[in-house]
Amino acid sequence: MLFRPLAIPGLIEFTCQRHGDERGYFAEAFRQSVFDQAMEDGANHRFVQDNESFSARVGTIRGLHYQTAPMAQGKLVRCLSGAIMDVAVDIRAGSASYGQWAALVLSAKAGNQLWIPPGFAHGFCTLAPDCRVSYKVTAYYSPEHDKGMRWDDPAIGIAWPAVADPETLSAKDRVQPLLADIAPIFGCAPVIALEGE
Template sequence: MELRPLALSEVVEIHPSRHSDERGYFSEIFRQDWFRTHVANVDFVQENQSLSANAGTIRGLHFQTPPFAQGKLVRCLAGAIFDVAVDLRAGSPRYGQWVATELTAEEGNQLWVPEGFAHGFCTLEPDTVVCYKVTAYYSPEHDKGTAWDDKDIGVEWPNIADPTSLSAKDQVQPRLADLPACFPFEG
């Protein structure tokens, strides 16, 4: 596996090795010991999957607050996404900054989004399937978000992003300036 640090160094893109032949490929996509040594010493407790029928579907920006804060290991099983992480750690010198990468089924790359970061994505192809492991169970009371189009964050979404695809929940997410301090910066 190969790591590619992004501009927010805590967020990491992972490229699992693929061994190909005329039949296709084999890829080890996750090893707990490798992940703990090279990325983060965490345990994953739940795995989620979503299907987005249309290209341009926006999901996010989501996070869970402590004590159910989640780190996420995201990958695309079919199609492609523009995957985004936003630093929400109060006191961080990068508070409100974002990074993004394209995750594709073809490439098999993954994105590690640690606790203290909001996560969201825009599908780039129809029938896109996204799967992600999380480090805490889903808790409705701790499920939060921030506006996908907040100008204070300034995510440069792809032109295909379709605001009419937002869920009812995502249509009313607060702006960054209106979020309480949910995560401390421990840098």
């Protein structure tokens, strides 16, 4: 398993090394020691849940989603069949890259994965039919902490692929707020002066 940091600090691409012969291949999809070595912040992340989604149509958009503390999730995303454009948006207050986005094409053919730490909104668009996406998460799903933001927020300006089809959005994702309308939820909390100080 190889790793490569992306331009926005915290985002990391992992690629499985495949050992093949005439039958096919064998690959180690995850190794904790390599994952820990790649963590720039030295954090010891532990995965507690595996999720899987299936999208039949090309151009299906899912996201942008995140969970708030104390149930904030880090995600290790992988495409098991087909191909997706996977997107992460930095929503860490005080971050030098706040409001910036990065994207990576994940595909079954490439065998790559994207690590998205807590403090990022996540979404993707399918680039092929019948896409299966799997992601390991560091916190359990919690409906009360489940949040989102607009997939096409003009202030963020994600360059979605031409196949992206807004008609595929879920009812929930059609009404998500803009980033500017979301109170800061990650990063350093503001210092509040106590009475008498």
